[in-house]
Amino acid sequence: MRDTLIILDFGSQYTQLIARRLREAQVFCEIFNWQTPAADVMVLQTKGFILSGGPSSVYEANAPTLPDYVISSGLPILGICYGMQLIAYSLGGRVAAGSEREYGDTQVEISQNNSLLSAGSYRVWMSHGDRIESLPQDFSALGTSPGSPFAMIADEGRHIYGLQFHPEVHHTPIGRTILENFAFKVCQAKPEWTPTNIISDSVAAIQALVGDGKVLAAVSGGVDSNVMAALVHKAIGSQLISVFVDNGLLRSGERESVSAAMRKQIGAAFHTVDAVSEFLSALRGKADPEQKRRAIGETFIRVFENQAQQLGKVDFLAQGTIYPDVIESRAPERSAAHKIKSHHNVGGLPDKMALKLVEPLRFLFKDEVRAIGSLLGLPDELVWRQPFPGPGLAVRCLGEITAQRLDTLRAADAIFTSELREAGLLDQPRPPEGSIAQAFAALLPVYSVGIMGDQRTYQETIVLRAVSSQDFMTADWVPLPHDLLARVSSRIVNEVHGVNRVVYDLTSKPPATIEWE
Numbered sequence: 001m002r003d004t005l006i007i008l009d010f011g012s013q014y015t016q017l018i019a020r021r022l023r024e025a026q027v028f029c030e031i032f033n034w035q036t037p038a039a040d041v042m043v044l045q046t047k048g049f050i051l052s053g054g055p056s057s058v059y060e061a062n063a064p065t066l067p068d069y070v071i072s073s074g075l076p077i078l079g080i081c082y083g084m085q086l087i088a089y090s091l092g093g094r095v096a097a098g099s100e101r102e103y104g105d106t107q108v109e110i111s112q113n114n115s116l117l118s119a120g121s122y123r124v125w126m127s128h129g130d131r132i133e134s135l136p137q138d139f140s141a142l143g144t145s146p147g148s149p150f151a152m153i154a155d156e157g158r159h160i161y162g163l164q165f166h167p168e169v170h171h172t173p174i175g176r177t178i179l180e181n182f183a184f185k186v187c188q189a190k191p192e193w194t195p196t197n198i199i200s201d202s203v204a205a206i207q208a209l210v211g212d213g214k215v216l217a218a219v220s221g222g223v224d225s226n227v228m229a230a231l232v233h234k235a236i237g238s239q240l241i242s243v244f245v246d247n248g249l250l251r252s253g254e255r256e257s258v259s260a261a262m263r264k265q266i267g268a269a270f271h272t273v274d275a276v277s278e279f280l281s282a283l284r285g286k287a288d289p290e291q292k293r294r295a296i297g298e299t300f301i302r303v304f305e306n307q308a309q310q311l312g313k314v315d316f317l318a319q320g321t322i323y324p325d326v327i328e329s330r331a332p333e334r335s336a337a338h339k340i341k342s343h344h345n346v347g348g349l350p351d352k353m354a355l356k357l358v359e360p361l362r363f364l365f366k367d368e369v370r371a372i373g374s375l376l377g378l379p380d381e382l383v384w385r386q387p388f389p390g391p392g393l394a395v396r397c398l399g400e401i402t403a404q405r406l407d408t409l410r411a412a413d414a415i416f417t418s419e420l421r422e423a424g425l426l427d428q429p430r431p432p433e434g435s436i437a438q439a440f441a442a443l444l445p446v447y448s449v450g451i452m453g454d455q456r457t458y459q460e461t462i463v464l465r466a467v468s469s470q471d472f473m474t475a476d477w478v479p480l481p482h483d484l485l486a487r488v489s490s491r492i493v494n495e496v497h498g499v500n501r502v503v504y505d506l507t508s509k510p511p512a513t514i515e516w517e
């Protein structure tokens, strides 16, 4: 067990960023919904709490409240925005609506040296409407901003701190120092969350869970499942059987290339299963994104259960689920924010499953997965492959899925990616800021009129998407060279049956997501 900071989520869209900043400082932390029972939270080696921001007002009926065990634990607490207001309100201070919202870049003046910050003037990022009007007993004001008389507060005796601004976002340059000072100086957590420790902890945990049982590993050829399989293989060697499912939702040539690469890489038994017809029939008649995701999650599990039965004596299914999958699927104990999409391997799982899950990457962010992948000896081209969603082309083929529409999408996507590759813009290890982290085509069920060789056409639309991103939680669209876009567009309308229009997606995440569904 490692020193842990607990982040209680009160519904902020930035909660994951708090966790990322701490993990970057090699401090293990876990996010829990503020309503999660104390018994589920306090089993960890807890060194302190961070209370996230959130959209509510503390004085509203049904607003999230501060769980009693947080204060009574006597451990250090850092409240951010709503989290700070909640501390003030719960301990007897007064919080009210400010006369103006304070939003965006602001300057705070810190009046005295304290454990988190030295006195001085700092650029910070604010996003709040309410503000503290009076402090609880034993608290002092440590900082002010133009809109907040209490931009930073503390009861240093009890190690309780509050910030009206957000230290977790890049727009607060001093934020990283604040969080590190809280973790190391105030909570005295040790920086133990290193790739070497993650591997040794995971290997021990997998061995303890699995014993001498057999494990089926669901591999897709992507980074997450490859790293997962390498890790499980390190833990249990020949007790592992890897299975790659052709679900009919793969890109052009993917079944062949993944099978060849996996045979070479995974030093364990490897099977490819053809389940194209099962997936297509489970998806028939479904156009809603969440319905599609659930149908795919359920079908995957049934295919693996079937496979396990055929192989005999398999008790476990290993998946490459990573932390953002869990958080974005909004498992209720993990998050109080709105659900964006159900990742097929978390929110899309059926209630009843014959196999027990092994998910060694469940608490890791993508960059942590890549770091341990490299340490486990996986080659760069695999560790830095662009992500491909588990539900595959299903989430890029909007509307109802048919074999023919999938063929159309596959052909357009192959043209786009081959042109990008030819131009040297794809598959760069450690892509520099601003270059492509993920690029693909999606097929839209939007018909438009066109003209081709004197004939009227009425066909569907392909949208091209290319984004840069470090962590896939935020992303920017990439301005591709015009001549490349022109070549791709002309090739797609000329070579791909069923498409007469190509458009380019100019939205960042947020407000869009990277995938279209």
Ligand code: XMP
Residues within 6 Å of the ligand: 325, 341, 342, 343, 344, 345, 387, 388, 389, 390, 391, 438, 472, 473, 509, 512, 513, 514, 515, 516, 517
């Ligand atoms: P979004 O579309 O939410 O995607 O901005 C963020 C990253 O996650 C990938 N993605 C998924 N990966 N199962 C996965 O394994 C899924 O259900 C899923 N949905 C999105 C997406 O490709 C991007 O890299």
